[in-house]
Amino acid sequence: MARNTMETSSPLYAVIDLGSNSFHMLITRQLADSVQVVDRIKRKVRLAAGLSADHILSEQAMAKGLECLSFFAERLQDIPKENIRIVATATLRLAKNRADFISKAEQLLAHKVNLLSGIAEAKYIYLGVAHTNCSLDKRLVLDIGGASTEVIVGHDFTVKKAHSLNMGCVTFMQQHFRDGELNADNFSAAIKAAEQAISVIKEDFSAIGWHCVLGGSGTMQAIAEVLNHQKKPPIICLALLYQLQAQILTFSHVDSINIPGLASERSPVIASGLAILIALFQQFGIEKLSLSSGALREGLLYEMLPNSRKVNIRQRTIRAIAERFHVDQSHADSIKQQVLLIFNQLQAHWQLPNDNTLAILLASCDLHEIGLLLEYKYHQQHSAYILGHADLPGFNLSDRQLLIAFVSHYKGDLKPTSLTKQSAVAADLALKFLIIMRLAVILCRRRKDDKLPRYQLVAKGDTLQLSLSALWLKQHALIHDELKQEHRHIARLGFALNITCEQ
Template sequence: MSAHPLYAVIDLGSNSFHMLITRLVADSVQVVDKVKRKVRLASGLDSHNKLDQASISRGLECLSFFAERLQDIPEENIRIVATATLRIATNADEFIKQANIILGKNITVLTGEQEASSIYLGVAHTSCGKPNRLVFDIGGASTEIVAGEGFDCQKVLSLNIGCVTFRNRFFSDDLFNSNNFSKAQLAAKTEISPHVEDYKNLGWQIVLGGSGTMQALAEILLHQKQPAIISANFLAQIKKQIINCQSLDQLKIPGLLADRKPVFASGIAILITLFECFDVKELQLSSGAIREGLLYEMLPDMRALTIRQRTVTSLTEKFHIDTEHAYRVSETVDAIFDYCQSDWQITKDNGYKLLKTACALHEIGLLLEFKRHQLHGTYIIENADLPGFDQADRQLLAVLVLCYKADIDIERLKSQSAVSFEHACQLLVILRLAVIICRRRNDDVLPHHNCVVKDKAIELQLPKKWLHAHPLICDELRQESQHLHSIDYTIDIIGTE
C-alpha cells in the first residue's frame, strides 16, 4: 500500500465539472492532477427546469473521462458531489442514474446549505488571517454567501442566481450594454437584498471569494502586475470595458482567458451587486472553495495546524531546510524586532508573520546549489503551491529571501504590495542583521547583543571579546553598512565590555 494514498474530489458544477486528485505529503496537500471541463450543464435547463439531452450527453461524456482516473483510488478516498443544476433539474434522476454507473460510485447532490458550508470550509482551510469572514461564491446556477469564524459557519445562504443562468436570461444575444447589465443587477439585488441585514448584524473582518468570475478578475489583475485584490473601483472599470466591447466576439480584455469569456459579463453583474448590497470595498481571492472544503475534511487532522504552519512544515521537509538554524535566526529576529518596535512603530502584524516565515524559508534554495540559492529560493516562493499565502504575501516573502544577504534589490522591495516600502525595508534590515549574527550556526557562540535605534540609524552593541573572536562576522557587519546605505539606513557596531 502506498505511503501517500491518493484522494479525489469531483464537483459537478453548473458551469464546469472539476476533478481534483491529491495526496498528503509532509502534512501538506500535493496536487497530483486537475481536470476541468466546461460542460455548462445549466445552459441546458429549459423554462421548466428540465435538462436537455445535449447537456446530459456532455456531462456523461465528461464523467467517462473522470472515471478512468478513479480506478486507482481507494473508494473511501473519493467524494463526488453535484450542486445547483442537479438540485433543481426536474429530470436530474435520469442523469444521476447513468452517472453513478459510469463512475462506479454514487453522486451526492448537495443542498444549497451543504454547498455553501463546503465552500466556506475550503476557504477556511486554505486562507490565513482574520478569522471573521464573509465568503462569496458565484456558480453557474447558484450563488453562495457565508459568514463564519474560523472553521464554523454562522450563516449560510444559497440563492438561485448564477453566471450561466444569468447569461441565458440577460445576455443571451451576446450583446453588452448598460440596459442588460441594469436588468441583471436588479434581478440579483431582488434576490440578495432581503438577506443582507442578517449578515451585517454578524459582521466580518475580511471578504473572500474564489469562484470562476473572481479567478478571471484575478488573472486580469496579475496581467496588470497588480495584487489579486478585487476592489469596487476595479469592478466598475471592468464593467465599463465590457460595455465598450459591445459584444462577446469583441470582448478583449488583457489577461481574460477565452474559456472565461462567455459567462464573464453575467458573473460581473452578480459580483457588482454583491459588493453594492453588502457595501464591500474589496475582496481577496481565496485559493480554496467547494473541492478543497470536501478534500480537507476527508484528510486526517487537517484542523490541528494552521494552513501556514502546514505549508512551511511541508516546504521545510521537501527542501531539507536546516530547521535548527532557521529557528536560531528566528529567535534573533525576535530580539532585534523588539529593540526596533518602539522607534519604528512596528507591530506583530502580517508583515511580522511573513518575516518569521522568511526566517524559516530563507535557505530554501540551498538544495539546488549555493551560488545562486537566493535566486532559486525566490523562484520557489513565487511558483510553488503555498496555501495560506496570497499573491501579496508571496511578493514580500520572495524579496526577503532574495535579499537576506549581499545586494539589495530596491525595485523588488518597492514592487511588493504586502506592506509599505518603508516597512519592507525595516523587515529586511532586521532579517539581514539576524542572519549575520547567526553566521556560525552554533547556539553556543551567539553573543548577547543590544540595539539602539533612532529613525534609520542603528547602533548594534556586541561584546568586544566576541567581536575580536569573530573577525569574519565583524567584516560582514562593516560590509552590511554599505549595503544598507542603498536604502538610506546606517549601522554602527559598538563594542561593549
C-alpha cells in the same frame, strides 16, 4: 528489495465537483501533514446552459456532462472508494430530471453522487477557505458559480451564517445578455437583478459583520489574472470592477471581448459574473476582496483527511516544504530566535505591528534556504522561484508576494522593486522587517547557537545603533565586516547601521 514509494505509503484522494459551469476533478495524496496535488482536470461543460426555463436539463447537456464523467471514471479506478467524494451542485438541484442524469453518472463513475443542498455547498465552500487560509479573522466568503452564488460568514472553522442565491454567471448570461449582446442597459439590468436578490439577505449578514472578505470563484480568479497581467496586486475593489465594466462595454458581443490577461474560455461569462460581483460589493459595502486558494473541492478534501483541523495550515505548509528541500531547521530556528530578539528591541521605536507581517517574516526564516538544494550561487533566485510556483496553502497571493520579497533579499544587494510590488504591507514597513531578518542572518553566520553574541540594538529614526562586545567582534572578523557591508546596503535606501564596541 523493499519498496518505499509515496504510493505505498500514502493513498490517493479524489474529489469531483459537478458544477454548473465546469466539472472539476482534484486528485491528491497526503504526505506527512501536507497535501500534494497529483492531478487537476477541468472541463467546461456549462451544464446550466442546457437548463430550460421550466428546469428541464436537455439531452445534449446531459450527454456532454456524461462524456466528461467517462473521462473522470478512468482516473478513479486506482483510488480507494472511501477516499472519493463526488458532489453535484446548483444546476442539478434545479433540474427536475436530475435523477436520470445522476443515475447514469453513478453507473459511469461506479460511485455515489451526492446532491448538495445550497446550504451544504456554502458550508463546504467556507471550510475550503478555512482550511487553506491562515487568518482567524471573521470572514465574509463569496463564491459565484454557474447557477448559484454562495454567501457565508464564519470564524475559524465555524459557519455563522450561510445562504445560497439562485443566480450564477451562466444563468445570468442567458437571462440578461441574450445572444451574447453587450450594452449598458443589459449590464445595468443584471446588476439590479442581483442586488434585488442580495437585498433579502443583506441585513442578516451585515448584523453579524466581518473583518475581511475572501472569494475563490472563476469570476474573481479571472479578475486576479487580469491584475497579474497588469503587474498589480491581486486585490479587488469596487473601482476596479467599474473599470472592467467600462472596458467590457467597449465590446458589442461577448465573443469579441479581448482583455489582456483574461482567458478566452472565461469571456462568455465574465460580464454576467462581474455584474453579480458588483452587486455584492454595492449591497454589502465591501471595500476590498482577496482571492482565496480554496473553495468547495478543498472543503470536501480536507474534511476527508485525518486530523486536518488540528494542524495549523501555514505550519503544515512550511514543514512540508522544509522537509522536501532538506532545510537546516536548527539554523532556521536560530535565525527566528534572533529575529524575535531584534523585533522586540525595535518594535516601539519603529512602531512595528505584531501581526501577519511578522508571521510571514518568521516563515521566510524557515524557507529562505530551500534553493540551496539546487545550488548555492543563485539559491535566492531558486528559492523565490520555488515559492512563486509551489502550492502554499495558508498563504494568500499577497502573503506569497511578501514571502518572496523577504527570501529574495535576505542578504546581498537590496532592490526595492519587489517590496513596492507586494501588496501585503506598506513598502517602508516591509523594508524594516526585511532589515531585521538580514541582521539576524548575519549574526547567525557561524550556524552555531553557542557562538551568538549578546547585543543591544536601538533605533533613532532610520538609524540603527548596534552595540556588540569588542572581544566578540575581534573573534568574528568576517561577521564584523558583513555588518559594515550591511551599512552600505541599507544606506542606499535611506537607513544607517552604526556599530559600537563595548568593552
